[in-house]
Amino acid sequence: MEITIENIYNSLQQVMDPEIPVLSVVELGMITDVVLQDNGAEVHMIPTFAACPAVSYIQRNIREHLERDLHISVTVIVDKHITWNSNRITAEAKVKLAQFGIAPPKRLAGEVSEELFVEVPCPHCGSTDTYLRAPFGSTLCRAIHFCKSCGQIFEQFKPLE
Known part of the structure; x- marks a missing residue:
């Protein structure tokens, strides 16, 4: 080959x-x-x-x-010359993240702001009636959210620049 x-x-x-x-x-x-x-x-x-x-x-x-x-x-x-950011995640990977039960990060178009952590769609039911419970989840690159519609706690892969 x-x-x-x-x-x-x-x-x-x-x-x-x-x-x-x-x-x-x-x-x-x-x-x-x-x-x-x-x-x-x-x-x-x-x-x-x-x-x-x-x-x-x-x-x-x-x-x-x-x-x-x-x-x-x-x-x-x-590679120490490039810093990873969440915009590098492919569209297909974002679908897989949601199917896995982790909310994918929103696309960054500037600096990380509080708005990126509100109304995060729940990967279980799709509702945006959610809120941030903790800025750190099971790993430093995830945040914990709660869905008011289905009552599930879920993680969000943080948007990072």
């Missing part, structure tokens, strides 16, 4: 986020570059949150997955 950037991205679609296992590192916008080399590939990635404790785990998963799928040598580098 010829090793191409497309083959590498296809394989990366199977590397899932450890905290949200329905989303790949590609869908989350964590891959910033792929460079083909004579003996393999170099993959550049960014975490979804600066203090993400799973960075080394994700690096290892990327390397192991590509080496197993494509039989190439892989180096995974954390």
Whole structure:
């Protein structure tokens, strides 16, 4: 099999986020570059949150997955020149987040503001009759909301710039 950037991205679609296992590192916008080399590939990635404790785990998963799928040598580098933001999440990933029970982040068009955390659609019933209960959820990149319509507590993937 010829090793191409497309083959590498296809394989990366199977590397899932450890905290949200329905989303790949590609869908989350964590891959910033792929460079083909004579003996393999170099993959550049960014975490979804600066203090993400799973960075080394994700690096290892990327390397192991590509080496197993494509039989190439892989180096995974954390890209320190690009900062992840929630606008990098694909439209398909936002649908998957809601189906998983996490409200996707609203699209940022400037700075993060309080309005991004009000009337967050409930992923369980779709109602916007919700309110922010806590700015931090099970991870630092999520907030906790409550839906007044269905009575469910749910997390929102925070809009981050």
